[in-house]
Amino acid sequence: MQKKYQALHGTRDILPPESSLWQYIEAKVREVMRIYNYREIRFPIFEHTELFQRGIGESTDIVTKEMYTFKDLGGRSLTLRPEGTAPVVRAYIQHSLAKKAPVNKLYYLGPMFRQERPQKGRMRQFHQFAAELLGTLDPAADVEMIDLNLEVYRRLGLKNLKLYLNSVGCPKCRPQHRQKLLAFAKDKLPELCSDCNLRYTRNPLRMFDCKVETCQIILKEAPVMLDSLCHECREHFERVKQNLEYLEIDFELDDHMVRGLDYYTKTAFEIRSEELGAQDSLSGGGRYDLLVSDLGGEETPAIGFAAGTDRLIVAIESQKISYPSDEKIDIFIAPVGEEAKKTAMKLLFSLRRKGHSCEIDYLDRSLKAQMREANRLGAKKVIIVGERELEEGVYEVKDMQTGEQVRMPQAELKV
Ligand SMILES: [Zn+2]
Ligand SMILES: [Zn+2]
Structure with missing residues (x-):
């Protein structure tokens, strides 16, 4: 369509x-x-x-x-x-x-x-x-x-x-070169394109700009500025x-x-x-x-x-030159449940204020789907905020490179 x-x-x-x-x-x-x-x-x-x-x-x-x-x-x-x-x-x-x-x-x-x-x-x-x-x-x-x-x-x-x-x-x-150029092109005007004919009267130096092949071939022999x-x-x-x-x-x-x-x-x-x-x-x-x-x-x-x-x-x-891409994020925060989302938002904002690039799920997806999204975004770490974690005052922090997952008291969170 x-x-x-x-x-x-x-x-x-x-x-x-x-x-x-x-x-x-x-x-x-x-x-x-x-x-x-x-x-x-x-x-x-x-x-x-x-x-x-x-x-x-x-x-x-x-x-x-x-x-x-x-x-x-x-x-x-x-x-x-x-x-x-x-x-x-x-x-x-x-x-x-x-x-x-x-x-x-x-x-x-x-x-x-x-x-x-x-x-x-x-x-x-x-x-x-x-x-x-x-x-x-x-x-x-x-x-x-x-x-x-x-x-x-x-x-x-x-x-x-x-x-x-x-x-x-x-x-x-330039006038000296212009004279030489005019003398050179004078009897070639019928072979030169209409643009070049116009350039001939207005500004002959511009004939060198011409992209028409026959003009370029003719002008190869033309007197050049360096000699004047x-x-x-x-x-x-x-x-x-x-x-x-x-x-x-x-x-x-x-x-x-x-x-x-x-x-x-x-x-x-x-x-x-x-x-x-x-x-x-x-x-x-x-x-x-x-x-x-x-x-x-x-x-x-x-x-x-x-x-x-x-x-x-x-x-x-x-030339396939490599360059740094800023596509990846530092942390993905994965809340599970309504209550957890609130805490997760607070955590998200405080981490961003500290300068970490963070993302959160906006589609209320399952934890599994959120982990897939974290992977797609190239997150280095995922912080899982679940109902049970909230009650216990901890976060689950998963290192996406090593796959290692640890429980961390909320107050001692280090990322
Ligand atoms: Zn000069
Ligand atoms: Zn031309």
Whole structure:
């Protein structure tokens, strides 16, 4: 039978026990962020549409095809956040965070929304953890961001990861590359898809995002940004690479990687997992030295990364990485009879106050059925509270691992 209401296509429920994996990942993220001295920022789920149009770029796939945009009752155009960097920069400017600290290190985790074609590890409500470092152009900050991202994966025990690196230049060197790219693509336009034809006029760099195979084959031969970098961008890129080599962090160059957002400058990186196939990108990031001034703040160099949690889950499951599950309880209390239930409830509440995870029977089941339930819940101990035990002022305590059962005076109960 078809159930009347279903979660929307591209959204899903995260049920136990899977939710304990999510909690585990989130705890690891927070642990690593603390170690690297990043502080949490929480910003709204929706913002003015203009913030994303301006921040992400009018010609990006996200802005042209994927945003959940709606009008509220006041007629304002609002958008569910498709990413977090633009809102963080908005908050950074709004609260003058630059005045509070010369360098701001922020992180966040939560859902983002994009209307994409759903597939494994790609949802319309998807989840990210991410960090932003604002206020320095130091190449060491680029390396920290990469290492921070990798450290989360290291601590989760993820294997077979690859780091890819590129530089997407700056406004000084991009026009030169743009000219080369336009010249290259000019006589290939009839072979390129309609989207790429549009990109050609609006923002040719975005052609590298194209998922159409014929476009990808043509663009393999296209001139790359790395060959057009200005002195400053080249110097910066060299120092990032040297630092990575010095720190023994393996990487490969991917001179076709442009990332799906317009605001990136200089360093761009991606971490990919071999298990994810075509959807192999686990996370990515890069510099966005112009975004703060683009959104109305002082010119502020910055770098960040964002990682997909849904895809991380796919990778963790395919690598069969174990994680602690909180499914088991400490104590199951099994009352037998109406009077016993009252005493049992009192005991239940006092044990919970002491911090034991406890459960009791709510279905008035027989002792035998209650013991089965205790087993199903993985209880370490069962405390049996019966009429006779009450009269004698004792409990029966059964150790579920050893099977040993002892009588204990109520006042001396030790669990
Ligand atoms: Zn440059
Ligand atoms: Zn194309």
